[in-house]
Amino acid sequence: MDRLIEAIAATQNPSVVGLDPTEALVPAQVVASFADEIADEVEDAADRPAAQLAVAYFEYNRAIIDAIADIVPAVKPQIAMYEALGPAGVDAYTMTCEYAQSHGLYVIGDIKRGDIGSTAAAYAGHLSGVAFGAGESGPYDPWHEDAVTVNPYLGTDGITPFVEAATAADKDIFALVRTSNPSSSEIQELELAGGGRVYEHVADLVERWGQGTVGQHRYSRVGAVVGATHPEEGRALRARMPHTFFLVPGYGAQGGTARDVAGMFDDAGSGAIVNSSRGIIGAWRKTGAYSETMSAESALDLVADAARNAAIAMRDDLRAVMP
Amino acid sequence: MDRLIEAIAATQNPSVVGLDPTEALVPAQVVASFADEIADEVEDAADRPAAQLAVAYFEYNRAIIDAIADIVPAVKPQIAMYEALGPAGVDAYTMTCEYAQSHGLYVIGDIKRGDIGSTAAAYAGHLSGVAFGAGESGPYDPWHEDAVTVNPYLGTDGITPFVEAATAADKDIFALVRTSNPSSSEIQELELAGGGRVYEHVADLVERWGQGTVGQHRYSRVGAVVGATHPEEGRALRARMPHTFFLVPGYGAQGGTARDVAGMFDDAGSGAIVNSSRGIIGAWRKTGAYSETMSAESALDLVADAARNAAIAMRDDLRAVMP
Numbered sequence: 001m002d003r004l005i006e007a008i009a010a011t012q013n014p015s016v017v018g019l020d021p022t023e024a025l026v027p028a029q030v031v032a033s034f035a036d037e038i039a040d041e042v043e044d045a046a047d048r049p050a051a052q053l054a055v056a057y058f059e060y061n062r063a064i065i066d067a068i069a070d071i072v073p074a075v076k077p078q079i080a081m082y083e084a085l086g087p088a089g090v091d092a093y094t095m096t097c098e099y100a101q102s103h104g105l106y107v108i109g110d111i112k113r114g115d116i117g118s119t120a121a122a123y124a125g126h127l128s129g130v131a132f133g134a135g136e137s138g139p140y141d142p143w144h145e146d147a148v149t150v151n152p153y154l155g156t157d158g159i160t161p162f163v164e165a166a167t168a169a170d171k172d173i174f175a176l177v178r179t180s181n182p183s184s185s186e187i188q189e190l191e192l193a194g195g196g197r198v199y200e201h202v203a204d205l206v207e208r209w210g211q212g213t214v215g216q217h218r219y220s221r222v223g224a225v226v227g228a229t230h231p232e233e234g235r236a237l238r239a240r241m242p243h244t245f246f247l248v249p250g251y252g253a254q255g256g257t258a259r260d261v262a263g264m265f266d267d268a269g270s271g272a273i274v275n276s277s278r279g280i281i282g283a284w285r286k287t288g289a290y291s292e293t294m295s296a297e298s299a300l301d302l303v304a305d306a307a308r309n310a311a312i313a314m315r316d317d318l319r320a321v322m323p
Numbered sequence: 324m325d326r327l328i329e330a331i332a333a334t335q336n337p338s339v340v341g342l343d344p345t346e347a348l349v350p351a352q353v354v355a356s357f358a359d360e361i362a363d364e365v366e367d368a369a370d371r372p373a374a375q376l377a378v379a380y381f382e383y384n385r386a387i388i389d390a391i392a393d394i395v396p397a398v399k400p401q402i403a404m405y406e407a408l409g410p411a412g413v414d415a416y417t418m419t420c421e422y423a424q425s426h427g428l429y430v431i432g433d434i435k436r437g438d439i440g441s442t443a444a445a446y447a448g449h450l451s452g453v454a455f456g457a458g459e460s461g462p463y464d465p466w467h468e469d470a471v472t473v474n475p476y477l478g479t480d481g482i483t484p485f486v487e488a489a490t491a492a493d494k495d496i497f498a499l500v501r502t503s504n505p506s507s508s509e510i511q512e513l514e515l516a517g518g519g520r521v522y523e524h525v526a527d528l529v530e531r532w533g534q535g536t537v538g539q540h541r542y543s544r545v546g547a548v549v550g551a552t553h554p555e556e557g558r559a560l561r562a563r564m565p566h567t568f569f570l571v572p573g574y575g576a577q578g579g580t581a582r583d584v585a586g587m588f589d590d591a592g593s594g595a596i597v598n599s600s601r602g603i604i605g606a607w608r609k610t611g612a613y614s615e616t617m618s619a620e621s622a623l624d625l626v627a628d629a630a631r632n633a634a635i636a637m638r639d640d641l642r643a644v645m646p
Contacts, residue, residue: 048456050463080443084446085465122403125406125408126406130407132372133375140369154510156509157505181477186479190524191515201513
């Protein structure tokens with residue numbers, strides 16, 4: 001986790017911007033501005049709307065990345081938003097990851113993959129790249145992710161391939177432990193006959209999965225996803241998982257506050273990175289400055305300015321509660 | 324689940340062929356045969372090996388689909404194998420799904436997605452398609468899946484969007500309950516303070532998620548993944564989940580036998596479909612008929628013939644244990 005921790009130190013900002021575009025979040029004139037280009041380039045008319053939205057997602061992300069790259073350490077594109085558009089969306093996802101990396105950002109691919117061992121090894125290609133036909137420069141990397149999120153429900157043999165791939169490529173993973181959504185309690189909070197709850201047992205597995213990969217900043221390559229909506233549990237997990245870095249969703253739009261996440265950090269103010277998606281990338285909708293008659297260019301400028309301001313406000317909000 | 328059950332009845336074959344290509348499973352001359360075409364069509368040399376392997380995967384799948392479409396009801400492409408190649412692999416995945424559907428096969432996309440509510444709604448686009456720009460023929464469907472597998476760790480609000488999308492599109496989902504891998508016991512078998520084990524609690528959730536979507540053949544749109552490697556648990560789950568159709572991985576290469584899966588079927592011989600991947604699509608490697616000097620065309624013929632023979636053998640093996 002050293003690269004991420006160093007990026008956080010360089011920006012003095014433990015926050016990550018979730019690049020989770022939706023049709024509602026991208027100003028309509030930005031989407032419309034690609035209609036002609038897509039009509040020219042995409043042969044089958046049925047494929048055009050998804051392709052048009054995908055291109056708009058990338059341009060929207062690009063405007064946001066340009067506006068925040070010097071003040072945040074990382075971005076976290078949520079692949080679901082892109083998969084919703086099919087392969088054209090997946091292209092926009094990888095282009096977004098590549099563009100963010102080229103601007104010095106650490107890219108957390110929020111893919112929540114998980115499967116049995118042999119299949120997990122294929123998913124771990126997200127981190128290790130494609131060995132087939134690799135030249136002297138090493139494996140081909142089509143995904144451009146520095147870390148990915150994974151689902152622990154299948155146990156150790158579904159995680160080991162990711163840990164190995166992360167170690168070989170100087171990358172990281174984050175395993176779901178305690179998610180931020182209301183129904184997360186249904187399985188994660190179940191009390192165990194042997195004491196503790198399911199998520200605590202998973203927490204112990206995650207801490208163990210990271211053993212042997214602890215970096216110079218004390219954290220392993222296996223992080224944990226711990227929702228901001230569970231502040232007390234987060235504080236307890238911080239103590240329980242001393243070598244596990246936390247990725248904390250749920251701040252902002254989902255209701256988590258800086259005070260809620262304060263306990264996720266360690267005594268030195270490290271140990272966690274807090275995500276906000278809509279609160280940053282959709283900040284333009286709350287400025288009052290948007291108009292349907294703006295040009296696409298002006299609308300993207302508004303998106304970018306509002307995202308930067310919101311990212312600065314979030315950074316300062318978090319700094320105020322840091323030890 | 325009616326469409327799948329009817330497809331099984333039509334073929335009298337409760338098995339599904341896992342289309343999980345790897346570099347080792349595709350004869351080398353098939354991969355090599357696309358080198359020139361890819362060199363012409365793919366501008367950036369770095370992109371070529373993954374693109375070449377992806378095209379080879381599709382041709383391999385196509386040969387297998389042509390050979391089995393009249394004797395099996397369904398195929399289950401594992402998206403991890405395709406994601407390992409990046410966007411070019413994802414294209415091969417959707418092309419495979421589309422080709423299988425065009426040959427009358429029910430396509431189970433083994434994607435094991437799962438996330439919080441709003442994000443799960445985006446993933447559910449795999450089933451619902453793209454609403455943006457939809458014409459009179461309804462949403463654009465880039466994925467061509469009839470069902471997808473989902474991960475239950477985030478609870479009800481992560482599953483509901485899939486159930487709604489499945490219902491609207493006359494499709495289905497399968498939630499992981501008891502997976503076939505060795506480490507599955509680490510979380511799934513934990514004993515609960517309130518009695519039972521984690522996977523049994525998940526089983527009850529899955530049965531509940533399907534309520535209100537029960538079709539005319541008695542099963543709901545929410546199936547369960549139950550590994551063949553747990554025959555006793557599978558038998559007990561069959562009784563515990565009367566409206567839940569089972570997708571059973573782990574037969575063949577993973578060690579499960581027809582006897583092991585017998586208890587997954589209901590008294591009428593319905594209620595489950597058994598997957599085999601390598602045992603079918605890699606059957607050519609055990610024929611003794613392969614030679615490195617064969618043409619690509621001959622190698623694909625061998626793949627196809629061996630897959631058909633293996634699919635027939637599996638069908639007959641399962642029929643022998645059916646009630």
